[in-house]
Amino acid sequence: MSSEVRTITDAEFHDWVRAVATGFLRPPDISREEVDVRRTTTDLARTLGAFDGGRCVATLRSFTQELTVPGGTAVTADAVSNVTVAPTHRRRGLLSRMMAADLAAAEERGDALATLTAAEYPIYGRFGFGPATWTTEWRVDVPRAGLDPRWSGPGDGGRIDLVDGAEVRKLGPELHDRMRAARHGVVSRDDHWWRVFTGDVRHPGGGTWIEPFYAVYRSPEGRVDGLLVYRADDKWEAKVPHNTATVSDLLADGPAAERALWHFLLSVDWVTTVDSGPRAPDDLLPLLLPDPRAARITTHADFLWVRLMDVPRALEARGYQGSGSLVLEVHDATGLSGGRFRLDADPTGSACAPTTESPDLALPLGALGSLYLGDESAVRLTALGRAEELRTGAAVRADQLLRTSRRPWCPDVF
Incomplete structure (x- = not known):
């Protein structure tokens, strides 16, 4: 019996979320609470499923996104996500049918672009997508980096302050909008994104929430031009610290803020290793160090894929x-x-x-x-x-x- 591909109903959403979890090798025992949280940000008119005998066996959804292109213009894109096919239903054309339906809808809406981040490289080229951005992650050996151990703050008259999640929800969106207007490849973030990122909304089944550290850079004029979010472990050997700080986010409206936030993190007491998190391949970080060889690349891979619709x-x-x-x-x-x-x-x-x-x-x-x-x-x-x-x-x-x-x-x- 051939599978039916169509938009899903509200009653089918739980089965659809379960199919997403199965496709991404996550535990399929999805709670009602998790379904309710996900439902608040899901447009069923843009949520597709393939059904075989009443069971959801493939998934895809899309949503409206803005992508900054060279020159600073924000272009409306059809952002494709949650693409899965059950291992029992591979090689039956289900992804092709779902993608065709979504792209046809994007063309009808007049979206100029479609975007996605690909879990696997070989899949999306046949649908007209191409890798348009790459990402690089570095691991920095802080003692080797050669930074001035006496560094105590920006030398440009700015300052760095530690803040909490509530303040980030107030300051972050405006900073991000300024940053993405100046950096092509950056995509929009909505209010829900900031609430999840700062722990104000927590997805059930998402693991234990560990509050990160939030640091902002204020320019000499007092404007928030940078945000750093990081977590640190607690590892000691023979009374000597061997702690790693891992960056979750670093936004900067200008190089002064970017340099100051990296210097701040690399000067935190007890931190001997910094994991940069995903950065642009031409990030300032390696050459910012007196010894750039202290930064070792741990990941370099394709990231955002783009398809021109018009x-x-x-x-x-x-x-x-x-x-x-x-x-x-x-x-x-x-x-x-x-x-x-x-x-x-x-x-x-x-x-x-x-x-x-x-x-x-x-x-x-x-x-x-x-x-x-x-x-x-x-x-x-x-x-x-x-x-x-x-x-x-x-x-x-x-x-x-x-x-x-x-x-x-x-x-x-x-």
């Missing part, structure tokens, strides 16, 4: 550091977003529209998604055979237009 609108929404024109032949296996488009880019504005002109560069939609936020190189994709240069010099010209001086960064999994 190619002209998406390319017009982002900014460009140079001027020029490029005709792209974009192949989309789903049939939703492909075509031939002429991009006329300029730092003061840009235009993109369908065209019948001869193309300069041909590439699949997923490759364009990798190029979109400025991280990937068209020259490299051409060398890999993932793009085809139809006019000499087109890949170099694409890089001159699309690449950015700083790498995009998405700090949030969803």
Whole structure:
């Protein structure tokens, strides 16, 4: 019997949450309390399930998200999450059917982009997604780093204060909005996100809540320009501390705040190791240290994946550091977003529209998604055979237009 793919009803939500847990290898004994908490932030009209004999065997949901693109514009995206297929129902096309339904709905809504964070790399390229940001984590050997042990605070007239979760809920959203307006790749956070992050709302079954330390950097003018959230363990050997501080979040509106918060954390007494948490690959951290070799990379991986739903609108929404024109032949296996488009880019504005002109560069939609936020190189994709240069010099010209001086960064999994 073939499985039915459709949006779920309120009565089916418990079974759907149980299927999500099963797919992610989490205990499937979901409490009513957990279901009720999850229900408050779930739009059933954008929640899909595959049902076999009345049992939910595959899941997908989406929600509205804003993604900052190069130039600082926040573009509305269809954020895809909670994608699972039960191990008993693999290789039956259920993911393809759910994804097709969600992307068709996103196109009808007029979303310019779709986004997701991929648990497994090989899955989403066939749906037109490409890895658009990467993440790096460092482990810092603090004694080796060579920082001044006498450091007692920022030397720029600013200050660092410890605060509590309630104050973070007041200060954090405004700081995050300022930061994401200046850093492409960052996605929006709603009020529920901040409440969960600070322990004001706790998901049953989420483990024991351990209150973190919250530190804010205030500029010389008194404005909160940085937030650091970290936890520390308590490990001693022979009366000598060997404690690790692990960063959960570090937001900074400007390099002064970022440098001050890293210096603060690396100077905390008894902390001998700092785990940075997910950062941009070009984060200030390693080169901030007198001895950058004290920071060892522990993780480097793809993170945010992007699919252009409306190619002209998406390319017009982002900014460009140079001027020029490029005709792209974009192949989309789903049939939703492909075509031939002429991009006329300029730092003061840009235009993109369908065209019948001869193309300069041909590439699949997923490759364009990798190029979109400025991280990937068209020259490299051409060398890999993932793009085809139809006019000499087109890949170099694409890089001159699309690449950015700083790498995009998405700090949030969803």
